[in-house]
Amino acid sequence: MYLRAVLKIDWNYFKTRYMKKLIILFFAVILGAFVVAQETDYNQLPSVNVRTIEGESFNTKDIYNDGNPILISFWALWCKPCKKEMDAYNEVYEDWQEETGVKIYAVSIDDSRSTTKVAPFVNGKAWEMEVLLDPNGDFKRAMNVNMIPHTFLLDGKGNIVYQHTSYYEGLEDEIYELVEKVAAGESISNN
Amino acid sequence: MRRVIIILSILVFAVVSSQAQGFQNFLDKSEVHGSFEFDGAYYIADDAIGFSEEDWIKGQPFRFNGFGKIVYTNGGFSAGLRYEAYLPPLLGYDQDLEGQGFPNIWASYTHEKFSFTVGSFYEQFGNGLTLRSFEEWMLGYDNAINGARIVYEPIKGLRFKGIYGVQRYYWYKWEPNTRGIVKGLDGELDFNQVFRGMADSKVRFTFGLSAVSKYQVDDMKELNLPENVSNIGARFNMGIGKFNINTEYAWKVNDPSVLNNFIYKDGQAWMLSLTYSTKGFGFFGMFKRYDNVSTKSDRYVTNNALDVTFLPPNTEIHTYMLTSMYPYATQPNGEIGFQFQVNYKIPKKSKLGGKYGMGIAVNYSQVNDIARDSVAYVDAFGVPAEGIGQPGSKGWTSPFFKFGDPVFWQDLNIEIDKKFSKKLKGSLLYMYQTYNIEVLEGHPEDGPIVYANIAVLEMTYKFTSKHALRWELQGLWTEQDDGNWAAALLEYTISPNWFIAVFDQWNYGNPEKEFQNHYYNVSFGYTRRTTRLSINYGRQREGIVCVGGVCRVVPASNGFYFTLSTNF
Structure with missing residues (x-):
């Protein structure tokens, strides 16, 4: 019950602030998923x-x-x-x-x-x-x-x-x- | 919005359906990584240790802190976001963390000599005396800068950085005329990389300069506050053969704040370290002085947030149960101290070293208040007066190298570690500590100073190549605060997946018999690759958890604790 209430309140806030960013990220993840599917072992170190x-x-x-x-x-x-x-x-x-x-x-x-x-x-x-x-x-x-x-x-x-x-x-x-x-x-x- | 989705759908479709080399290449370079952690607790009231329903649990026995982070990279491009939830936060964390959302979202692009970041980022100039933003999950600490950063490296060994933004403050949204805006520039030159003639030199030299400024509106009627406060630092690192010198000095203009009681004094920080090391021997010596250098991007904030600078403490970090009873926290309004350490490895096959050699480490540190002299000021009735740290005054004057009263901290510790055979190894630690509980924890009634002797014996026995038993015996003896403590731990591990541990801390010397409590614990964990699950049941002792000079107070508590952590 408590958790639901929390989720409900935040949904609107969430939509207004983050929806766009999340959708963009969602597509990025899909792109990434294809990569993982095709090149399972491919990996490189970040430049830091x-x-x-x-x-x-x-x-x-x-x-x-x-x-x-x-x-x-x-x-x-x-x-x-x-x-x-x-x-x-x-x-x-x-x-x-x-x-x-x-x-x-x-x-x-x-x-x-x-x-x-x-x-x-x-x-x-x-x-x-x-x-x-x-x-x-x-x-x-x-x-x-x-x-x-x-x-x-x-x-x-x-x-x-x-x-x-x-x-x-x-x-x-x-x-x-x-x-x-x-x-x-x-x-x-x-x- | 809808248009963005359509465009992206087309893009994904195009990318996926196309077999063109360019797209294939794009796909090959794309990667998605991330990490996740969940720390939960179920609290059980326990009046014997002062952990009551009314004061602490307040009808919310289940609490958790969690985060998830996803990063997408494609060659020089990366973007990511971090979700956090504290519903509600674990006890001992700042309760302002309560809430959930995406505090960090960023994108960055690196191309040849340039690198750009927008969104949230972490940065440190030099040792952090002018700027450091970082996050420490264990403390619930995050002062990420939200804004933009540019890094320019015209040639290898010469690097410039510029940052501009506002800092994260729990879940509070930034609005104009609230907390301040931070701007900074940093340049660093590595002589050996830039000048060919020095490439093979025995002398290695790096030099850096930084300038950071914060802006916050003056919204106070009583005082005329500086709106722009700048902090300038210079540093170098020089190595000559086995010697190394590292130093940084920072000076800031006056910055009246709640933390320094609104004094109009400039601030300065200086740290100097000297090391000498050769195979089997290392020496480290350090001197530090901080004088009125608390710097937050909101002058009214006093909790663990919004720090612009980082003031590393000048003491050894202790991690055993009882050696971490009294940890040090930097006093930004003023402290002066030094530290020495020697590491020596007695060689193999010598008399003391035995078959495997023996390691010895000796460390001593001391921190005092700076010496302060009073300054003239005009009091609230317009009458000339003299005083130290009076609001509206220039604070104090202080002789640079003079150690003042009182002593904040002293720590002498000696640790030896030795391997006896292929199966058995152990270490022994002795520590003598002076801890100014009045200044560091604000309990004048227990102090002002705690003197403690601490000893720890740790042994590990390997049954087979995968099974091992580790045990610790610890004692802390003091006449002050809560009196004497004893602790013991037993831990059985099966590499690479399992551990189980039981431990107890017993306050047998508490002057009040009813508080002679046992803090018993059972803990169990499973690790596979990078996924780790641990479950703990028992009592937590009241204490201070510190990482990197930032500390939080943890109340005594009882209950179940779970941690699940992974990355991919």
Whole structure:
């Protein structure tokens, strides 16, 4: 009853303010749906300006690994499970690279309270992966990340083929199996 | 309206039916993505923790916050919208959020050197001392700018930005002569990218300048208020080998507001950080000073909204149950502080490091009030007087580097983490804290200062490659506020899908026996790829949740909580 009342009141408001925009969006979605139907795996990274931990500007379009798989993982200094995930990757990173050529980008979403803390932390931990800084969450928003840790796996063509949110002990083994498949050119759409 | 639909229908039909290369290409480049989250609660009255039907639930035990976002992209073009609903908002969120609708709608287009955005957008200049708009779902915070933005990058490494708009204020529609209009310009030059001679230099140098102005009509009879308030900032980042210096200084003209008690003083913010790091060792040092820099695009607003600038707090972020009991919030009217941190990894195969090495982190931070001297002013009866922070006066004068009384915050924490074997790892944290509860929470009766010792032990044991058990034991000891606390947590996870956790926080040292409560919880969750569902039942402790220097007070509560989140 309550919910109905709410819906009823808002319908008029809705119509006057948003109907046009919604209809336009509806058509955009239809267009998009055709795309999804035809090109299920097609995907590309958005173009967003972030920084390297050396302070240089870096565009996410330049994330590249010469035809090998890429992992992009969003993390922050305040996120314990994220740091565990990165530690777990770091421990096996050398082996992974040798076997699959994978490259890991660890994107810190720490805001300016702690962006300058990231470099000493990462070096203090002796992490080997590429670390990027996204202090205002621009890349995070463009990738539709709701909560962290959130990890994307890209195949050699730069298509996103797998995503996972949250980290539990042992997730790295699961991720590695997928990286191996991707490196071998297998499809993982059913995992 | 109808015409738009007809045109669009034709367009869709044409696109779908055509096999022409151009359309095919258009289709190939089109993408639709989005995300969704629903956070709901069913509250149950619990008088033992002061969570009563009359004061809190008020006949609405079921509450939720939810959003959905859809983004369409096609090459350099993207457009999207975000729907939000708070019916009614969860307890502890600003109740002004109640309502539903589309707060954010935007379109943007990037072509070679230019990028244009209209609608709602988020932007940060430098460290945010002159401008930052952002959203933080966990806090119910969103100060998106609704207007237009242009970014121009004539050559790689040189970028200009211009923004113009009004900020989101819950569901209140912007009308002329209400909240202010924000305008801003920013330029940043990366010397190593622009000047070829420096491309391979060991010295990396970036320099930026920004200017932001807000306009709000002067609608006050008693005072003559500035309608245009500008804030100017300069910054640079310089790296030399393993060293890095980052600094930003911002100065703003006088901006009388409710927050600063209508003083006509200019404001200044300065932050400086120095780091040194090499493999296995990192050092971080920071100094910050804020003097009368609260900047909102409506001078009458005092809640967590409409901030034009961002004033990062100068303290470590703590996330364990008891270490986050007393979090710091920036004091924009004035604070001065510093912070040091050392991260060191004791190498593998050394005596202390063992087979896997051992990590040590030591952090110290302190924040005080700035020192203030009184200034001359004329009081309400026209009599000359002297005072600090008097409305209509120039506020105060303050020696730049002097630390004033009282101390707002002190935190010394030492954390070690060690892996004992392939199956067992753990960490130990000790923290000593000084927390000015009178200034930071406004409870003079409990203060003014809380001194607390906190210890946390966390261990993880891996049974197999997928099954693991994690446990935490925590203690907080203090003579002030609610006295001593103990906490314990047990969490079992099955990678990559399942977790179940039980935890309890027990206020065993509360000076009043009837308040020696247990805050027990059971929580359970399932994750598949990016879809996450979690259900929690139990008591929430009264506390403050802070993200990025913005905090909200959460009341004690009891009930069921659900979260469903996904993206595509």
